[in-house]
Amino acid sequence: MSAEGTPATALAGRLTDKDPAVGLDAVVALRRVLEEMERLHVDNAREQGWSWQTIATALQVTRQSVHEKHATRRKVTGKEN
Amino acid sequence: MYENFTELAKRALATSQDAALSLGHDYIGTEHLLLGLTATAGTAGEVLRAHGVDLAQARDQTVRLLKTAGVDASGGKSARDALASIGIDVGEIQRRADEAFGAGAFRFPRPAFTSRAKNVLKLTLQAAADLGQQRIDTEHVLLGLLEERDGRAHQVLAALNVNAEALRRAILDRVSQQAA
Numbered sequence: 480m481s482a483e484g485t486p487a488t489a490l491a492g493r494l495t496d497k498d499p500a501v502g503l504d505a506v507v508a509l510r511r512v513l514e515e516m517e518r519l520h521v522d523n524a525r526e527q528g529w530s531w532q533t534i535a536t537a538l539q540v541t542r543q544s545v546h547e548k549h550a551t552r553r554k555v556t557g558k559e560n
Numbered sequence: 561m562y563e564n565f566t567e568l569a570k571r572a573l574a575t576s577q578d579a580a581l582s583l584g585h586d587y588i589g590t591e592h593l594l595l596g597l598t599a600t601a602g603t604a605g606e607v608l609r610a611h612g613v614d615l616a617q618a619r620d621q622t623v624r625l626l627k628t629a630g631v632d633a634s635g636g637k638s639a640r641d642a643l644a645s646i647g648i649d650v651g652e653i654q655r656r657a658d659e660a661f662g663a664g665a666f667r668f669p670r671p672a673f674t675s676r677a678k679n680v681l682k683l684t685l686q687a688a689a690d691l692g693q694q695r696i697d698t699e700h701v702l703l704g705l706l707e708e709r710d711g712r713a714h715q716v717l718a719a720l721n722v723n724a725e726a727l728r729r730a731i732l733d734r735v736s737q738q739a740a
Contacts, residue, residue: 493646508642511669512650519657519666555562555570 521549525559564688565696572600572698580671583623584633589674590711591622597702603738604698607730611722621719625712636669676711683707691735699731 493505517538524534531550535542553559562570576596580588597604598615623633632638640650650668657666673681684704688696705713706728717724 493642504638504642505646508639509646509648511639512643512648512653515666515668515670518670519661522665523661551562555565 518549518552521545522553522558525549525553564694566602566698568600568602569696569698569701572596572602572604572701575599577671579619581635583619583626584635585626585631586636586639586669586671587674588671588677590676590680590705590708590713591626591716592671593677593680593701593705594713594716595619595622597698597705600698602698603731603734604702607699607702607727607734611727611730613717613720613722617720618716621716622712625715625719629712639669676708680704680708680711693735699735703728703731 493501496502496505521534521538524537531546532542535545538545550559562573565573573593573596576588576592579595579599580586580592583592585592594608594613595615595618598608598613598618599605626633643650654666654668658664680701681704684696684700687703687707688694688700691700693700705711706724708714714724717727
């Protein structure tokens with residue numbers, strides 16, 4: 480990576496690159512890190528006793544969607560019953 | 561969907577993920593499912609090993625095939641680089657998450673099932689249903705894997721000179737013996 484400006488400049492450059500491969504790569508990488516952060520913090524919230532509804536409200540999604548996405552995974556990995 | 565999976569079947573899937581991680585792949589494909597089944601106890605592993613599928617050899621062939629196909633084995637380095645270029649230091653997040661939540665709580669990139677591997681899981685459920693069985697066990701995963709003919713698992717089996725049809729018949733024989 481060449482030293483072209485500050486990290487903020489690099490960010491703007493990457494996200495507005497006319498080459499679809501660069502832009503889409505950045506989107507996928509962001510999505511994957513976002514999914515992983517969600518998983519981490521949902522697990523943490525559950526371990527601190529948060530209800531699915533409280534988590535859903537904080538994430539601004541329905542209780543059903545957060546439950547579908549995370550409850551089975553947590554059961555399968557033995558994190559809850 | 562995993563509620564009906566036996567402990568062994570779940571372990572085989574978890575081992576598939578471990579195989580992907582240890583090979584530096586950022587996805588779980590049919591080739592990793594084959595490795596997971598081979599490494600795990602249960603009917604599928606027994607039948608695979610009896611037909612000459614050896615874990616070390618299967619792993620070597622997988623590495624060789626993926627290298628030829630030009631598959632990235634850098635553990636998601638390109639994704640890390642992409643994030644670094646937009647100011648996100650995954651290594652630093654990793655270090656702090658390990659500290660705050662324990663090792664392994666945060667994993668990037670976490671390997672996700674490819675569409676073919678997802679199809680294998682669908683075919684797995686179908687295989688169990690066709691046999692009238694409620695619990696999903698390793699043999700059903702192997703039947704599903706053999707049914708997905710375009711996956712790399714088939715290429716690995718071919719490279720090991722293992723006949724997929726013979727495997728399928730052996731599994732079905734075992735299942736009917738168990739049912740008898």
